[in-house]
Amino acid sequence: MLGYILxxxxxxxxxxxxxxxxxxxxxxxxxxxxxxxxxxxxxxPAQLERIRDRLGxxxxxxxxxxxxxxxxxxxxxxxxxxxxxxxxxxxxxxxxPTINIAMMTIVISVLLAVPMGVIAAWRHRSWVDFxxxxxxxxxxxxxxxxxxxxxxxxxxxxxxxxxxxGYKPLSDGLGPFLARAxxxxxxxxxxxxxxxxxxxxxxxxxxxxxxxxxxxRAKGVRENVVxxxxxxxxxxxxxxxxxxxxxxxxxxGVVVTESVFNIPGIGRLTVDAILARDYPVIQAMILLTxxxxxxxxxxxxxxxxxxxxxxxx
Amino acid sequence: MPTLRPNIRGxxxxxxxxxxxxxxxxxxxxxxxxxxxxxxxxxxxVLDPVITTAHITRDHAYMIYDVLTAVDENFQPQxxxxxxxxxxxxxxxxFTLRDGLKFHDGAPVTATDVxxxxxxxxxxxxxxxxxxxxxxxxxxxxxKTVVWTLASPFPPLLNVISKQSALxxxxxxxxxxxxxxxxxxxxxxxxxxxVFNTDAYEPGVSATYDKFEDYVPRDEPPSWxxxxxxxxxxxxVWTTMPDNLTAINALANGEIDYIEQIQVDLKPIxxxxxDVTVEMRDPLGYVTIGRPNFLYPPFDNKKVRQAALLALSQxxxxxxxxxSPEYYTICGAIFGCGTPLxxxxxxxxxxxxAHPDEARALLEEAGYDGTPVVLMQPTDVVSLTNQPVxxxxxxxxxxxxxxxQAMDWQSVVQRRAQQSPPDEGGWNLFFTNxxxxxxxxxxxxxxxxxxxxxxxxxxxxxxxxxxxxxDFAQAPDDAARKAAASKIQAHVMDNVNYIxxxxxxxxxxxxxxxxxxxxxxxxxFWNITxxxx
Numbered sequence: 001m002l003g004y005i006l007x008x009x010x011x012x013x014x015x016x017x018x019x020x021x022x023x024x025x026x027x028x029x030x031x032x033x034x035x036x037x038x039x040x041x042x043x044x045p046a047q048l049e050r051i052r053d054r055l056g057x058x059x060x061x062x063x064x065x066x067x068x069x070x071x072x073x074x075x076x077x078x079x080x081x082x083x084x085x086x087x088x089x090x091x092x093x094x095x096x097p098t099i100n101i102a103m104m105t106i107v108i109s110v111l112l113a114v115p116m117g118v119i120a121a122w123r124h125r126s127w128v129d130f131x132x133x134x135x136x137x138x139x140x141x142x143x144x145x146x147x148x149x150x151x152x153x154x155x156x157x158x159x160x161x162x163x164x165x166g167y168k169p170l171s172d173g174l175g176p177f178l179a180r181a182x183x184x185x186x187x188x189x190x191x192x193x194x195x196x197x198x199x200x201x202x203x204x205x206x207x208x209x210x211x212x213x214x215x216x217r218a219k220g221v222r223e224n225v226v227x228x229x230x231x232x233x234x235x236x237x238x239x240x241x242x243x244x245x246x247x248x249x250x251x252x253g254v255v256v257t258e259s260v261f262n263i264p265g266i267g268r269l270t271v272d273a274i275l276a277r278d279y280p281v282i283q284a285m286i287l288l289t290x291x292x293x294x295x296x297x298x299x300x301x302x303x304x305x306x307x308x309x310x311x312x313x
Numbered sequence: 314m315p316t317l318r319p320n321i322r323g324x325x326x327x328x329x330x331x332x333x334x335x336x337x338x339x340x341x342x343x344x345x346x347x348x349x350x351x352x353x354x355x356x357x358x359v360l361d362p363v364i365t366t367a368h369i370t371r372d373h374a375y376m377i378y379d380v381l382t383a384v385d386e387n388f389q390p391q392x393x394x395x396x397x398x399x400x401x402x403x404x405x406x407x408f409t410l411r412d413g414l415k416f417h418d419g420a421p422v423t424a425t426d427v428x429x430x431x432x433x434x435x436x437x438x439x440x441x442x443x444x445x446x447x448x449x450x451x452x453x454x455x456x457k458t459v460v461w462t463l464a465s466p467f468p469p470l471l472n473v474i475s476k477q478s479a480l481x482x483x484x485x486x487x488x489x490x491x492x493x494x495x496x497x498x499x500x501x502x503x504x505x506x507x508v509f510n511t512d513a514y515e516p517g518v519s520a521t522y523d524k525f526e527d528y529v530p531r532d533e534p535p536s537w538x539x540x541x542x543x544x545x546x547x548x549x550v551w552t553t554m555p556d557n558l559t560a561i562n563a564l565a566n567g568e569i570d571y572i573e574q575i576q577v578d579l580k581p582i583x584x585x586x587x588d589v590t591v592e593m594r595d596p597l598g599y600v601t602i603g604r605p606n607f608l609y610p611p612f613d614n615k616k617v618r619q620a621a622l623l624a625l626s627q628x629x630x631x632x633x634x635x636x637s638p639e640y641y642t643i644c645g646a647i648f649g650c651g652t653p654l655x656x657x658x659x660x661x662x663x664x665x666x667a668h669p670d671e672a673r674a675l676l677e678e679a680g681y682d683g684t685p686v687v688l689m690q691p692t693d694v695v696s697l698t699n700q701p702v703x704x705x706x707x708x709x710x711x712x713x714x715x716x717x718q719a720m721d722w723q724s725v726v727q728r729r730a731q732q733s734p735p736d737e738g739g740w741n742l743f744f745t746n747x748x749x750x751x752x753x754x755x756x757x758x759x760x761x762x763x764x765x766x767x768x769x770x771x772x773x774x775x776x777x778x779x780x781x782x783x784d785f786a787q788a789p790d791d792a793a794r795k796a797a798a799s800k801i802q803a804h805v806m807d808n809v810n811y812i813x814x815x816x817x818x819x820x821x822x823x824x825x826x827x828x829x830x831x832x833x834x835x836x837x838f839w840n841i842t843x844x845x846x
Binding site for chain 2: 084165
């Protein structure tokens with residue numbers, strides 16, 4: 001197992017190098033000018049040229065790449081072209097809100113979706129199954145911002161139980177943190193509940209038809225034990241995959257939810273940086289996201305062997 | 314089969330739990346100090362007011378820096394940090410700093426700081442460059458006296474240094490002002506009414522300003538950027554909300570106090586909120602314009618530009634942009650209606666609606682051969698998305714062959730700087746918006762610069778307008794200035810240096826707990842009071 005983990009970690013190095021080169025070239029081929037954002041609308045072409053020179057944007061591409069790659073290898077993601085602040089600090093301050101919201105979303109989703117999927121499979125083609133599947137279709141179909149605004153209207157504006165927007169870290173206390181994290185997490189959870197419930201149901205349906213389930217039932221094992229100990233454990237591999245990739249997706253793609261609830265997370269940071277062509281921030285964010293995907297996939301692979309003893313590395 | 318009975322005890326327990334949860338989750342009700350939380354039109358990212366013309370950076374600078382002189386609501390320069398005298402030959406301006414001026418680090422403001430700040434500013438600002446072109450010397454005669462000596466008179470000097478449009482000359486400590494004008498400063502020490510809280514600053518998220526306890530306001534009542542800047546609150550927090558509806562919900566819920574710009578179509582939500590006032594705090598507003606490229610056909614031909622002016626209609630563009638006539642004005646004055654230089658000479662073709670038949674006839678007369686007009690449409694800026702669509706249709710109605718290309722605003726700003734032909738990555742027409750103070754004067758309005766390659770994007774080589782601008786700069790008094798500006802207005806409308814598409818205004822919204830906000834094109838936070846919290 002240790003050898004496997006080591007091999008997987010080493011395999012990430014060429015992946016990250018390819019991602020870095022690809023992102024760097026892609027950004028430079030995209031039209032857009034950070035100097036124009038810096039200087040404002042009334043700047044003259046001569047002023048823009050001087051700022052580009054100062055930022056090194058007129059250097060040959062290979063010089064720009066080598067400078068950036070050298071910095072990155074030393075663990076320095078450089079300085080934002082627009083705000084002139086260190087990129088690592090910007091990302092660090094934005095990572096907490098996104099990870100916390102993502103974790104809450106996944107916890108809520110798993111707690112709701114796995115039992116829903118199991119019960120839907122158990123009561124295959126019953127009204128319960130129909131209800132779960134209908135909810136799944138709804139969860140996929142309604143855009144997150146619509147759900148977000150509905151939740152805001154009910155819980156923040158009508159009932160006044162929670163604030164409309166903003167983020168407080170856990171260090172400010174559990175109450176303020178939960179007050180602001182619960183609605184965005186619930187909003188995002190609607191998608192992931194649907195996704196995980198469907199996957200759980202499909203996986204369980206497959207497993208429930210296996211011989212060992214029939215044997216267990218014939219031996220008189222209680223139904224809840226059959227479902228949750230025997231069937232679910234064996235149906236877990238695809239469910240874990242969807243949870244893992246779902247978490248990585250949440251980290252990188254919650255920009256709409258972050259805007260609706262005004263959460264200063266990395267989704268917003270990335271989109272802002274792209275709109276401003278703030279190259280160092282975009283490059284660092286894409287490398288980080290790639291790293292998160294690789295790491296989460298590794299964790300998912302490792303967890304397979306825990307849930308399915310037939311898997312050996 | 315069991316009968317269904319409501320679980321009274323369980324329901325009560327749930328209700329109690331929810332109530333407790335609600336209490337637990339309720340937002341903190343009060344601050345120890347008075348804090349105004351404001352959502353501004355954009356996030357603050359660049360902190361150097363000399364490096365950028367971005368409005369949000371200028372607004373930030375007015376919070377923490379002070380200016381030597383400032384324009385009042387009558388567009389007249391008034392003393393702010395300094396009083397002045399002008400010699401009889403109009404060649405020597407002597408500024409005397411008032412007592413009690415202190416930087417946020419405790420150091421007194423000296424004439425040396427003023428000289429260094431003006432010199433850095435003068436290397437970036439176009440009006441400043443014109444003054445320094447005729448400057449013989451700028452020196453600190455003593456700690457409190459700045460002497461600015463010119464080689465030849467420059468009558469609008471005070472207007473230029475008092476302006477509130479892009480790049481006002483803010484005064485910084487000399488050690489910071491020594492930074493190259495092409496590099497951003499890294500220390501933000503001013504002598505203005507608020508101190509920038511660098512520890513609380515998160516680029517793109519929030520900026521916090523604390524009251525500067527040692528600031529000594531002037532005695533006069535506030536009037537735009539002039540007069541007494543009396544701060545009545547302890548802190549002002551600018552928070553960025555990318556979604557306007559979120560900001561409006563937060564305002565209605567009492568989580569924030571002020572929104573600088575609200576989308577007009579969302580205003581009905583706030584109209585239903587009893588504790589919120591929607592108002593027009595900016596008395597001037599904005600203009601929207603189209604800029605042709607003078608380097609290539611078809612807009613290198615004056616008659617074709619005139620045909621475009623005839624084809625377009627302010628009413629059509631503004632109605633599509635804003636939705637309600639309450640928020641726009643048909644106005645033919647290129648220096649802005651309501652400004653001292655307002656004049657509508659020659660504007661009838663654009664203010665009286667579209668004239669497709671006349672435009673078509675003029676196009677034929679010009680020998681237009683169907684050369685495509687590459688028109689850039691930004692799709693990611695709400696206030697700039699609709700004009701190109703309306704304009705494209707109006708131009709097509711008149712016989713233009715329009716190639717409208719959709720792209721994000723960043724692609725527009727890069728592409729508009731390209732001088733290559735339109736079919737090789739260049740362009741023919743783009744649109745943008747300005748605040749009225751930014752176009753209210755021929756020395757400020759970059760679109761009336763006719764210096765070819767040195768002019769703003771579009772690069773008109775127009776010696777006639779340069780001569781008229783020079784006449785304006787040399788005009789000895791207001792009447793002469795107005796006459797010179799009127800000639801520039803007539804020339805711009807005839808030559809179509811740009812297409813003035815009318816004026817619009819953005820409403821602001823505030824909770825009623827804050828009051829005494831002064832009317833100003835720049836959102837300022839002095840004079841404001843906050844009650845009940």
